[in-house]
Amino acid sequence: MAPRPAWRGYLKLSLVTCAVELSNVVTHSEKVSFRILNRATGNTVRRQYVDADTGKPLSEKDEVKGYETGQDEYLLIEEEDIEAVQIESSHTLNLEGFVARRDIEQIYLDTPYYVAPADKVSEEAFTVIREALVKKKMAGLARIVLYRRERPALIEPFGKGMLLTTLRYDTTVRQAEDVADGTEKVKLDEEMVELAERVIERRKGKLDPDTFEDRYENALLELIKSKQAGRKAPRAKPAQKPSNVVNLFDALKKSLSDDSGKEEKDKAKPPVRKPAKRPASAKGKTRSQTARRKRA
Known part of the structure; x- marks a missing residue:
């Protein structure tokens, strides 16, 4: 369609x-999305506007847009006025x-x-x-x-x-100089710049969007599949934070060395794993659905 x-x-x-x-x-349309449920009943919930003073819910026909003209003063603007x-x-x-x-x-x-x-x-x-x-x-x-x-x-x-x-x-739009102020004052070591250029040269290639993979989306799908199967939800180790103290020259040299080893591994690398399949929602049992069946 x-x-x-x-x-x-x-x-x-x-x-x-x-x-x-x-x-x-x-x-x-293919992204994982969640609905808000009532934990006790498993039923979906909905939001509703309420009057700020009386606390009473409003029906849709009573809702109207207002433009603030002063303290607690509003000019009512109808939908047809905006459409016009x-x-x-x-x-x-x-x-x-x-x-x-x-x-x-x-x-x-x-x-x-x-x-x-x-x-x-x-x-x-x-x-x-x-x-x-x-x-x-x-x-x-x-x-x-x-x-x-x-x-x-x-x-x-x-x-x-x-x-x-x-x-x-x-x-x-915020201008770049507003956030990168001061970088022009850094004294450059040309040898380190050359090492960085070599790292870039080793990793250059063509942009291929087909190889992009939403790893967070896949991790969410794995979580859902585990919950559906009654397994404990997977827990990943938090990523290690890089040290603030680093010898830049040594880090660049090590990057080149690591890239050389990576090139050898890539030659025998298996095909890229396809994104995880979306579990069929109709087949899965949420905890609340299971609870309702037991009560029945």
């Missing part, structure tokens, strides 16, 4: 317009300017979305815009309203379609 579009609207280059839709690049707020970027990605992709600093990149034509009629105009960006080696700058916030965005060719990446506002 195709993912539900995160946004639908139009892509505009001067007088050329085509209908497009955005879809999420990232999915979290529309600006150009609510429905149109107007390509206002163009930049070289390499000129965008990584710290300003936020969330990526796939961009595709929304219908057959729009495919020709969409392809023309994409191919023009490819040949000029440029990316377009636009604005888009997503989740009730206007965000600057970068649009660039990507495969047969395009990729839109929302950008962070400069006011929300």
Whole structure:
């Protein structure tokens, strides 16, 4: 099943317009998730708004947004009032300017979305815009309203379609000099820098996302499988903290030596283990489910 579009609207280059839709690049559907249960009954629980003064629960129809105008004073804003707020970027990605992709600093990149034509009629105009960006080696700058916030965005060719990446506002980004102040005062030993370069050279390779493994996710799955089987939950030893006192030169030399031994081991290394399979929730028995069966 195709993912539900995160946004639908139009892509505009001067007088050329085509209908497009955005879809999420990232999915979290396969991640381990937990529900909150009542420990005594095993039943799921739900959250509910209550009146801060009376303590009485509120029904959904009685909930309304409020904008604080003073001490304990609020202006009521209805949902339809917010829905009525529309600006150009609510429905149109107007390509206002163009930049070289390499000129965008990584710290300003936020969330990526796939961009595709929304219908057959729009495919020709969409392809023309994409191919023009490819040949000029440029990316377009636009604005888009997503989740009730206007965000600057970068649009660039990507495969047969395009990729839109929302950008962070400069006011929300901390600059590197704010956190790395003082490093320029360090006196460098060129021999140690050379050793570090050799460590990097030994470990260089190509980025292959297929080899990424979420080891924490796998550990959670192993925990769940153990609990389902009635076994004691596995307990890993805490990672040892590195010593603060270290001879940097000796550490770099040892790193090179360890890498040499690692290369020999890697030649006889078995294939990478596949991620642990998700246990079937229908087959597992939680403690509360078991307790309910006994009481029955």
